Amino acid sequence: MQFELSERLTKLPPYLFVEIDKAKRKALREGKDIIDLGIGDPDEGSPKEVIESLYKALQDSKNHHYPLDQGISSFRKRIAEWYSSRFGVALDPEKEILVLIGSKEGIGHMPLAFVNPGDVSLVPDPCYPPYKGGTILAGGRIHAMPLLEGNNFLPDLKKIKESTLKKARILYINYPNNPTSAVCEKGFFEDVALFAKKYGLIVAHDAAYSEVAFDGYKPDSFLKVNGAMDVGVEFHSLSKTCNMTGWRIGFVCGNEKIISAIGKVKSNIDSGAFNAIQMAGITALDIAERHLKRMNAVYQERRDALVDGLNSIGWKTKKPKATFYAWTSLPRPYKSSIKFAGKVLNEAGIVITPGVGFGESGEGYVRMALTVSVERIKEAVDRLKKII
Ligand SMILES: *Cc1c(COP(=O)(O)O)cnc(C)c1O
Numbered sequence: 001m002q003f004e005l006s007e008r009l010t011k012l013p014p015y016l017f018v019e020i021d022k023a024k025r026k027a028l029r030e031g032k033d034i035i036d037l038g039i040g041d042p043d044e045g046s047p048k049e050v051i052e053s054l055y056k057a058l059q060d061s062k063n064h065h066y067p068l069d070q071g072i073s074s075f076r077k078r079i080a081e082w083y084s085s086r087f088g089v090a091l092d093p094e095k096e097i098l099v100l101i102g103s104k105e106g107i108g109h110m111p112l113a114f115v116n117p118g119d120v121s122l123v124p125d126p127c128y129p130p131y132k133g134g135t136i137l138a139g140g141r142i143h144a145m146p147l148l149e150g151n152n153f154l155p156d157l158k159k160i161k162e163s164t165l166k167k168a169r170i171l172y173i174n175y176p177n178n179p180t181s182a183v184c185e186k187g188f189f190e191d192v193a194l195f196a197k198k199y200g201l202i203v204a205h206d207a208a209y210s211e212v213a214f215d216g217y218k219p220d221s222f223l224k225v226n227g228a229m230d231v232g233v234e235f236h237s238l239s240k241t242c243n244m245t246g247w248r249i250g251f252v253c254g255n256e257k258i259i260s261a262i263g264k265v266k267s268n269i270d271s272g273a274f275n276a277i278q279m280a281g282i283t284a285l286d287i288a289e290r291h292l293k294r295m296n297a298v299y300q301e302r303r304d305a306l307v308d309g310l311n312s313i314g315w316k317t318k319k320p321k322a323t324f325y326a327w328t329s330l331p332r333p334y335k336s337s338i339k340f341a342g343k344v345l346n347e348a349g350i351v352i353t354p355g356v357g358f359g360e361s362g363e364g365y366v367r368m369a370l371t372v373s374v375e376r377i378k379e380a381v382d383r384l385k386k387i388i
Contacts, residue, residue, distance in 0.1 A: 016357035037368040038351035042243040053283035057276035067272030071099025087221035103237035103250030111138035113261035126358030146361040153182035174206040176322030196231040203232030213322035242284040302370040309381030324370040348383040
């Protein structure tokens with residue numbers, strides 16, 4: 001029997017990592033020693049305090065029922081406390097915070113609340129794929145905002161045409177940024193808040209990497225700048241903050257009406273995050289500062305080993321101030337990031353992510369994740385030296 005797919009499904013962008021994934025699986029089957037710098041998933045397990053907290057919460061039968069739609073109140077209160085102490089932003093836990101089943105879930109569902117067929121989302125290019133996927137599944141269209149090195153990987157809002165802005169509903173931003181690892185100044189957030197107000201846009205700031213930063217740098221909250229609470233929300237996740245990618249727990253904070261609309265979509269699709277995981281989420285926020293102090297030192301050491309190593313063999317790679325990625329232009333004379341990543345996998349047994357997979361403006365770059373040990377990173381640099 002033939003099943004006709006919905007138009008929205010056929011409109012999703014092609015998954016450009018297919019070939020790399022296939023080649024990686026083949027190499028692993030052949031027993032090759034592969035160094036995987038591809039996936040943005042912390043290599044260490046979750047903190048033991050968080051695991052113990054989950055055990056304890058699991059014993060309590062009141063955590064076994066359907067969760068509340070918006071999340072349990074003790075977790076929302078703890079999130080409000082964290083926001084206040086970490087960013088100096090005051091939030092009402094009843095109205096301005098919504099618990100998510102991982103931030104990807106909220107990011108992907110948000111367009112269902114605001115985007116009508118034919119409406120436009122303004123999406124950075126390159127970007128984390130769900131900004132596009134969520135918009136297309138809601139029947140919307142994508143307007144790509146190139147993130148160029150010459151503009152410090154910030155979108156140039158002035159370049160967006162008035163005719164596009166008339167149809168635009170959501171403006172996505174993400175700093176510290178995946179995949180470019182760029183950070184932004186407070187002034188950029190201020191510009192975004194003013195721009196959104198002027199054109200009636202909703203801002204979705206993805207702050208998944210707000211806690212992964214180096215050299216004493218502390219990323220800021222979009223919600224802190226004037227006017228941001230009138231126009232936007234900010235997505236957070238415990239995935240990168242506390243090595244909890246598999247747990248599926250995140251939250252979105254900000255404008256009450258936007259939060260309530262996302263909540264309405266969710267209440268028709270899911271029934272919230274498992275209460276016991278939300279209880280463990282409270283513990284994660286309790287121990288986050290200590291955990292991050294150690295983890296960020298680990299990532300910083302790996303970053304230095306990778307970037308110094310690449311530059312010592314003639315690459316031109318900058319040290320990121322945040323995220324656990326290095327985003328680097330291809331060494332000469334290579335141009336195609338997919339071909340280059342294929343060569344690196346086949347000849348050196350290293351998985352790296354081709355930049356074009358995140359959007360056209362990512363062409364000419366590759367992303368390398370700092371989620372393997374310093375020894376393996378040094379080994380990777382040695383192998384690269386031999387093939388390039
Ligand atoms: C990892 C990541 C997320 C988050 O993921 P969840 O695990 O769904 O919370 C969100 N945005 C970006 C840019 C990411 O890299």
